[in-house]
Amino acid sequence: MDLSEFLDVFLEECFEGLEVMESGLLNLDAGTDLEEINTIFRAAHSIKGGSAAFGFEHVSGFTHVMETLLDELRNGSRQVDRKTVDLLLASVDILKEMVEGLKTDETPDEERVTALKNALQAALAPPTGDKSTSNPAKEPAATKEQDIWTIRFAPHSGVFREGNDPLRIFEALAELGDLQAYTETEKLPSLAEFDPLNCYLSWDITLKGTLTEEKIRENFSWVGDNCKLDIHKLTSPADDQVPEIHAGTAAEIHNDTAPVSSAKEPAANKTSVQDTKPQANRESSSIRVSIDKVDLLINLVGELVITQSMLNQAGLHLMRRGGSESEALLNGLAQLERNTRELQENMLQIRMLPISMAFNRFPRLVRDLCNKMGKKVNLVLSGEQTEVDKTVLEKIGDPLVHLVRNSLDHGLETPETRLAAGKPEQGRLELSAQHESGNIVIRISDDGAGLDRHKILKKAMEKGLVSDKDELSDERIDNLIFQPGFSTADKVSDLSGRGVGMDVVKRNINDLGGTVSIQSHEGQGSTVIIRLPLTLAILDGQLASIGEDTYILPLISIVESLQIRQENLKSITGSTELYRFRNQYIPIIRLNQLLGNDAGTDDLEQGLLVVVEAEGQHAGLFVDKLQGQQQVVIKSLESNYQQLEGISGATILGDGRVALILDIPGLIHLFHRTGQQPAALAATS
Amino acid sequence: MNNNAALQTEKDAQTEQNTEQYLTFCLAGEEYGINILKVQEIRGWSEVTPMPNTPASILGVINLRGTVVPIVELRSHFHLTSAAPGPTTVIIVVKAHDGKGNQRTMGVVVDAVSEVHNINGADIQPAPQIGDAADRPAVAGLATMEERMIIILDVDELLINGVLGLPDEQNAA
Numbered sequence: 001m002d003l004s005e006f007l008d009v010f011l012e013e014c015f016e017g018l019e020v021m022e023s024g025l026l027n028l029d030a031g032t033d034l035e036e037i038n039t040i041f042r043a044a045h046s047i048k049g050g051s052a053a054f055g056f057e058h059v060s061g062f063t064h065v066m067e068t069l070l071d072e073l074r075n076g077s078r079q080v081d082r083k084t085v086d087l088l089l090a091s092v093d094i095l096k097e098m099v100e101g102l103k104t105d106e107t108p109d110e111e112r113v114t115a116l117k118n119a120l121q122a123a124l125a126p127p128t129g130d131k132s133t134s135n136p137a138k139e140p141a142a143t144k145e146q147d148i149w150t151i152r153f154a155p156h157s158g159v160f161r162e163g164n165d166p167l168r169i170f171e172a173l174a175e176l177g178d179l180q181a182y183t184e185t186e187k188l189p190s191l192a193e194f195d196p197l198n199c200y201l202s203w204d205i206t207l208k209g210t211l212t213e214e215k216i217r218e219n220f221s222w223v224g225d226n227c228k229l230d231i232h233k234l235t236s237p238a239d240d241q242v243p244e245i246h247a248g249t250a251a252e253i254h255n256d257t258a259p260v261s262s263a264k265e266p267a268a269n270k271t272s273v274q275d276t277k278p279q280a281n282r283e284s285s286s287i288r289v290s291i292d293k294v295d296l297l298i299n300l301v302g303e304l305v306i307t308q309s310m311l312n313q314a315g316l317h318l319m320r321r322g323g324s325e326s327e328a329l330l331n332g333l334a335q336l337e338r339n340t341r342e343l344q345e346n347m348l349q350i351r352m353l354p355i356s357m358a359f360n361r362f363p364r365l366v367r368d369l370c371n372k373m374g375k376k377v378n379l380v381l382s383g384e385q386t387e388v389d390k391t392v393l394e395k396i397g398d399p400l401v402h403l404v405r406n407s408l409d410h411g412l413e414t415p416e417t418r419l420a421a422g423k424p425e426q427g428r429l430e431l432s433a434q435h436e437s438g439n440i441v442i443r444i445s446d447d448g449a450g451l452d453r454h455k456i457l458k459k460a461m462e463k464g465l466v467s468d469k470d471e472l473s474d475e476r477i478d479n480l481i482f483q484p485g486f487s488t489a490d491k492v493s494d495l496s497g498r499g500v501g502m503d504v505v506k507r508n509i510n511d512l513g514g515t516v517s518i519q520s521h522e523g524q525g526s527t528v529i530i531r532l533p534l535t536l537a538i539l540d541g542q543l544a545s546i547g548e549d550t551y552i553l554p555l556i557s558i559v560e561s562l563q564i565r566q567e568n569l570k571s572i573t574g575s576t577e578l579y580r581f582r583n584q585y586i587p588i589i590r591l592n593q594l595l596g597n598d599a600g601t602d603d604l605e606q607g608l609l610v611v612v613e614a615e616g617q618h619a620g621l622f623v624d625k626l627q628g629q630q631q632v633v634i635k636s637l638e639s640n641y642q643q644l645e646g647i648s649g650a651t652i653l654g655d656g657r658v659a660l661i662l663d664i665p666g667l668i669h670l671f672h673r674t675g676q677q678p679a680a681l682a683a684t685s
Numbered sequence: 686m687n688n689n690a691a692l693q694t695e696k697d698a699q700t701e702q703n704t705e706q707y708l709t710f711c712l713a714g715e716e717y718g719i720n721i722l723k724v725q726e727i728r729g730w731s732e733v734t735p736m737p738n739t740p741a742s743i744l745g746v747i748n749l750r751g752t753v754v755p756i757v758e759l760r761s762h763f764h765l766t767s768a769a770p771g772p773t774t775v776i777i778v779v780k781a782h783d784g785k786g787n788q789r790t791m792g793v794v795v796d797a798v799s800e801v802h803n804i805n806g807a808d809i810q811p812a813p814q815i816g817d818a819a820d821r822p823a824v825a826g827l828a829t830m831e832e833r834m835i836i837i838l839d840v841d842e843l844l845i846n847g848v849l850g851l852p853d854e855q856n857a858a
Contacts (some may be wrong), residue, residue, distance in 0.1 A: 097830070302751065303750070306751065369770040549735065594737070595738075596735075596737045597737070597752065599736070635751075635753045636753070637736075637750070637751070637753060639753075640753065640754050640789045640790070640791060640848075641753075641789075641791075641848065643848055644736060644737065644738060645738065646737065646738075647736070647737070650753045652748045652751065652753075656748055657732065657734060657748065658734040658745075658746045658747060658748045658753055659734065660734065660736065660737075670738075
């Protein structure tokens, strides 16, 4: 059998498992939750089993040690503390490196692995409580031929008086295999009625190992008929997931044991142990499909949409000619339109993933950075289920990391400073995502010091970004930090401060067709707002025509479209054309000239001015006329040609013709660079 | 007997290995040929959407069943006199490699397609070095067919130099 085919799946599962472990461990910080430990344990167990099956012994060996430690947490013989969690997190990191190494056939630094393994083993070394519960060291790496037995043991209340000690039975059972016991304490009476000589307890036991029913029964022979005993064999599942029995209270076996006398009761009712395998909430019924296949489908649906709108136009022509069949045709076309639209929407949904996939790295990041900087920060995530296109999701990760780091480094203060400022010692960092009118809006807000406007202004003047005479609004000053090479950090730390952060963030976000801005209140914190399109595959566009050709303007950039009024037309030095728009002078960009389209009108009063906003600047694009608005499928120019300045892509219109999609920031750059009207920039600020 | 037949077939195969089919077309009275394996399809002339700030030889883009494909006017690329599209004007859609491992599709506008010839590799002679050779690196060689000269074009070179711009520009961008 060719295992390599499954290797990719295994690796992917490993990464998923590691993510589960990491987020689970971080949740443990907040408080011990048995469910959470179980989840982590299961993830570790799957990785161990899988890697053993593939023969990656270094991975399975390492995971085994981790698993042992996790098991102690699980059965309660070890308390969850920060040290253990730190150790486990470090192990997850190493494991991640190992698994990544499997992909590239590299093995990570032996020394570090051994050091960490030793640390794990050292942590395990102190004798830990309960022998009767489990002994993972005995568990073979690949649990192949093991049977799982569930035993329900409910001794008669007089079992102690007969001189029987259940603990001994359990100890004997533990020698047969991997044993987990759960004590049922429901029958325990109140203290007043409690008779220490009676046994009120019953147990659910899971035993894993190669054994027979007789062997198990042998151990209970002393108790004879004075108990309810029910032994079941579970067919061992292929993925060797042990049905989890509430493992928590096993330690109680030790406590209530006292030898005593007799009474009789027939062995009894079949009470099978219910399989309480906790539902991992991360599991969902899904299939893995390669993204290429999905993209191919999306492309095909895009074709269908175009064909449909071509048919629609043809249908309308026919309708005008009349005829009895034309109505039936039109009805059919209307239905086709509805169906294709729905198909397209649903198709695009397939590529949508929850933003939590970008958010889930932050608990760890924030925790680590806080440890490093001695800050106390409470990270609050909200709207993690907000869905966004996979491509957007992949590209937004790095900018977000930058912004969160910035908040931690520059925004949030040390506990002492915070207390001195009369704020709670623990800072608050909030990451939220939500849908707003066809966009996804991500906010990163902190309650830190906020931006220091004086410092920014000073720096901006040093760098020559603004002159002293400029009267800048607070908002404009704040947004200066997105200028290239801008950093006000007093010292450069290894976190941030080199000034190559914010402009990169801004560029990345602009590349995705989004915008970023910052709002800040001194002493109260700042909020960075990122606005992104939900998908890169379609775009809400405004169709504009110049001469015979149609161009698409992204609707998100358009502020207003207006008819040009002569009295608002101004000019500088006779050549630079400006338009007075809401008490602001904005440059007029004649698209026909910029795009080299001779057919367009040159008479300003014949056309329309589309006021657009990009990078905080307004500009007026002069076009012949506007047509409708529609969603267009974005086609790449680069796949067969190359990127063009001022053009972000192309689409295919209903009549089958190609229309270019304009890239507004690019156009404005192009406009300034071609040097038509260099003075215009200064006038707008 | 059998042996001889086998030998003969082998010989045929050998010649066949070196023989490739070329699609020839006319351009301002000259005859050009491109390897037929590079040709995806031949389309009638259709309106092209112009693109801003591109060389004059790039007419624009067309919609080829949902793919946006750039169109090169070969006349203007080879500095020949331009002519308005006539009834025989066609777009030859070719697949070419851009030298970086990507396959790209482009269309070339020609006056008319003529025919498909079998040309043996040995019969293709290098083009004489006249004038500025850098100006037409896409010419792979010359072949003679029925007393006519056929200019064999290298489609990949044509793509890299004619459509994607000079390599220097690529680096700068």
